[in-house]
Amino acid sequence: MTPPVADGPKTTYAAAAPTTPSKAAVTTANGTHIKPPQPTPDHKTSDDPREDNLHLAIAKHPYGGAANLRDVFTNQDTAFSYDKRDQLGLRGLLPPARQSLSVQLLRVTKQLRNKSTPLEKYVFLASLRQTNTRLFYALVMEHMEECLPLIYTPTVGEACQKFSEIYRRPEGLSISLEDKGRVAELVDNWPVPSGAPRIAVITDGSRILGLGDLGWNGQGISIGKLSLYVAGAGIHPRATVPIVVDLGTNNKKNLEDPLYLGLRRERPGTDEYVEFLDEVMEALHAKYPNLIIQFEDFTSENAFMFLERYQNKYPMFNDDIQGTGSVILAGFTNAARIAAKESGKPLWDQRILMAGAGSAAVGVGKQLLSFFMRQGLTEDEARERVWIFDSKGLVTRDRGDKLPDHKVYFARTDNEGKQFKSLADAVDYVKPTALVGLSTVRGTFDETVIRKVADMNKRPIIFPLSNPTDNSECTYEEAVRFTEGRVLFAAGSPFPEIDASQSPTGKRLIPGQGNNFLVFPGIGLCAALCKASRITNEIVTESALALSDALTQAERDEGRLYPKTDRIREISRDIAVRCIQMANKQKVANDGGYTASMDEDQLRTWVQGEMWVPKYGGADDA
Numbered sequence: 265m266t267p268p269v270a271d272g273p274k275t276t277y278a279a280a281a282p283t284t285p286s287k288a289a290v291t292t293a294n295g296t297h298i299k300p301p302q303p304t305p306d307h308k309t310s311d312d313p314r315e316d317n318l319h320l321a322i323a324k325h326p327y328g329g330a331a332n333l334r335d336v337f338t339n340q341d342t343a344f345s346y347d348k349r350d351q352l353g354l355r356g357l358l359p360p361a362r363q364s365l366s367v368q369l370l371r372v373t374k375q376l377r378n379k380s381t382p383l384e385k386y387v388f389l390a391s392l393r394q395t396n397t398r399l400f401y402a403l404v405m406e407h408m409e410e411c412l413p414l415i416y417t418p419t420v421g422e423a424c425q426k427f428s429e430i431y432r433r434p435e436g437l438s439i440s441l442e443d444k445g446r447v448a449e450l451v452d453n454w455p456v457p458s459g460a461p462r463i464a465v466i467t468d469g470s471r472i473l474g475l476g477d478l479g480w481n482g483q484g485i486s487i488g489k490l491s492l493y494v495a496g497a498g499i500h501p502r503a504t505v506p507i508v509v510d511l512g513t514n515n516k517k518n519l520e521d522p523l524y525l526g527l528r529r530e531r532p533g534t535d536e537y538v539e540f541l542d543e544v545m546e547a548l549h550a551k552y553p554n555l556i557i558q559f560e561d562f563t564s565e566n567a568f569m570f571l572e573r574y575q576n577k578y579p580m581f582n583d584d585i586q587g588t589g590s591v592i593l594a595g596f597t598n599a600a601r602i603a604a605k606e607s608g609k610p611l612w613d614q615r616i617l618m619a620g621a622g623s624a625a626v627g628v629g630k631q632l633l634s635f636f637m638r639q640g641l642t643e644d645e646a647r648e649r650v651w652i653f654d655s656k657g658l659v660t661r662d663r664g665d666k667l668p669d670h671k672v673y674f675a676r677t678d679n680e681g682k683q684f685k686s687l688a689d690a691v692d693y694v695k696p697t698a699l700v701g702l703s704t705v706r707g708t709f710d711e712t713v714i715r716k717v718a719d720m721n722k723r724p725i726i727f728p729l730s731n732p733t734d735n736s737e738c739t740y741e742e743a744v745r746f747t748e749g750r751v752l753f754a755a756g757s758p759f760p761e762i763d764a765s766q767s768p769t770g771k772r773l774i775p776g777q778g779n780n781f782l783v784f785p786g787i788g789l790c791a792a793l794c795k796a797s798r799i800t801n802e803i804v805t806e807s808a809l810a811l812s813d814a815l816t817q818a819e820r821d822e823g824r825l826y827p828k829t830d831r832i833r834e835i836s837r838d839i840a841v842r843c844i845q846m847a848n849k850q851k852v853a854n855d856g857g858y859t860a861s862m863d864e865d866q867l868r869t870w871v872q873g874e875m876w877v878p879k880y881g882g883a884d885d886a
């Protein structure tokens with residue numbers, strides 16, 4: 265992520281000693297010893313981004329030992345062995361004690377916990393990532409549940425709002441409209457050899473979480489998402505490219521802020537926008553043909569437009585439309601099973617009212633159709649079970665306003681001329697079994713709305729999914745209180761559990777976190793490993809089914825709708841396996857038949873072996 269120091273020779277990344285777990289024989293679950301076929305010639309390059317033991321290749325730096333400490337990927341700080349200190353010219357530049365990664369972890373955990381606010385913790389963690397990448401990821405992975413809300417939602421929201429203010433040093437690519445015509449040159453400046461980067465997250469900062477247009481400050485979202493690719497799916501940090509395309513901002517506050525680091529201009533019209541994005545996509549693809557590009561936090565109309573424009577041309581997906589659709593399909597399937605069991609009604613007998621009709625809501629609505637269709641409903645019957653509600657009320661064909669294309673599919677025609685301006689009225693009309701919130705507006709699920717849905721259902725499904733926490737349609741505490749603890753709940757940002765002593769049911773209650781971070785790392789890992797030429801809708805749906813299946817019996821017994829987040833690596837691996845199988849079925853895997861030749865156990869072992877682990881290697885971890 266952070267480029268290596270600029271004042272020395274290029275990193276020795278390409279020359280690092282290769283590890284070749286994929287060539288090793290695989291022992292399957294039944295004990296068979298099978299040697300997988302050899303990879304295609306370009307499958308393993310000397311740039312292989314899994315390469316972890318880069319420090320082995322560091323030579324004594326011509327500008328002095330200190331330069332070795334400044335390379336964030338190779339730096340081990342106090343863990344450098346005495347031999348290596350001699351070899352690299354580090355004697356005297358480090359404290360005398362030599363400490364292992366685990367002792368370093370104790371120190372940084374303490375330092376993190378000594379910070380008082382989430383934003384201070386965010387800044388501390390960002391500084392650690394920019395100083396010693398492996399220690400940062402070891403910390404995040406050791407304390408996943410504690411760190412996730414700091415490097416991701418909700419804290420990343422506040423960090424993006426103040427991104428220019430808390431800026432310390434550059435991370436990622438900033439491609440601005442001023443660079444039009446020379447984007448390829450900028451991409452060439454990215455200091456990682458061609459072939460190595462596997463995943464980019466690109467935002468234009470125009471709709472960051474539910475916080476609106478933050479312009480260049482949206483770079484924090486690309487960085488946050490890619491940190492989860494590394495921590496959650498084992499993508500090598502140097503194989504990630506956080507990108508902000510800066511086309512200006514319509515955020516007056518940013519434009520007037522002397523500290524703001526983006527372009528000081530308003531956003532251009534659609535034609536200029538598209539021409540620029542085309543240039544960016546071409547430049548990235550030309551240098552890195554297998555790069556997976558995740559679109560993140562574009563305004564809804566642009567999100568749909570670019571997905572349609574690029575999805576059959578490049579290996580890309582839109583996380584807000586497709587990732588969110590997948591993660592909510594998984595949680596909804598698990599919730600619907602519980603509700604159906606208790607009500608005795610068929611699994612398909614659901615009526616979903618969505619507050620919000622943007623990229624996320626429409627993405628979720630479309631994925632939910634696949635749930636109904638798997639129960640035997642036709643597409644039209646499935647669509648009849650989903651209602652969308654926007655800032656003007658229930659979306660109907662005869663409402664009188666011109667609907668953008670993405671709303672037309674779900675616009676109702678069965679309302680007999682009646683319009684429903686308040687969500688409470690829409691609830692009376694629809695009689696939903698499930699409320700899904702992707703409206704960006706706190707309080708949309710107020711007491712009246714929640715109590716109505718609670719009166720209609722034994723186990724009401726309520727998913728307030730807007731981020732960050734302050735934008736959530738309701739809190740977990742409210743949902744539990746107004747449903748007497750019967751709610752089946754998932755929110756976009758984390759909420760605290762409710763202790764048995766405070767719970768209306770007398771049992772500990774655990775909220776779900778329905779957030780696309782549970783699926784996008786697995787989808788990206790799949791696409792990167794099998795070099796997918798396209799990320800098809802079927803691959804995305806498969807990720808949802810795999811996530812739903814990932815829930816263990818123990819987790820179900822605790823009432824969870826999603827697996828525990830500290831199992832994210834295992835979940836991402838299993839999602840990647842299922843998605844690779846789907847990619848092979850759809851003939852979009854581009855690895856010369858390498859993954860297609862493995863059975864599921866072999867594939868799981870191979871995927872696991874490809875996942876990067878933050879450690880110094882050998883004796884240096886001791």
Ligand SMILES: NC(=O)C1=CN([C@@H]2O[C@H](COP(=O)(O)OP(=O)(O)OC[C@H]3O[C@@H](n4cnc5c(N)ncnc54)[C@H](OP(=O)(O)O)[C@@H]3O)[C@@H](O)[C@H]2O)C=CC1
Binds near residue numbers: 475584620756779
């Ligand atoms: N949990 C997760 O994994 C994810 C969560 N999200 C969250 O979803 C939210 C929405 O994202 P996105 O769809 O891209 O954003 P948009 O801004 O495109 O969509 C917001 C939608 O909400 C509607 N809306 C606004 N006010 C109200 C209201 N009072 N009642 C009902 N609807 C209202 C808007 O109406 P109109 O169309 O009339 O303007 C619009 O349709 C964000 O907060 C984002 O953080 C997004 C992706 C993933």
Ligand SMILES: CC(=O)C(=O)O
Binds near residue numbers: 474561731756781
């Ligand atoms: C989670 C996410 O992608 C969003 O809130 O936009």
Ligand SMILES: [Mg+2]
Binds near residue numbers: 473561583584
């Ligand atoms: Mg998003």
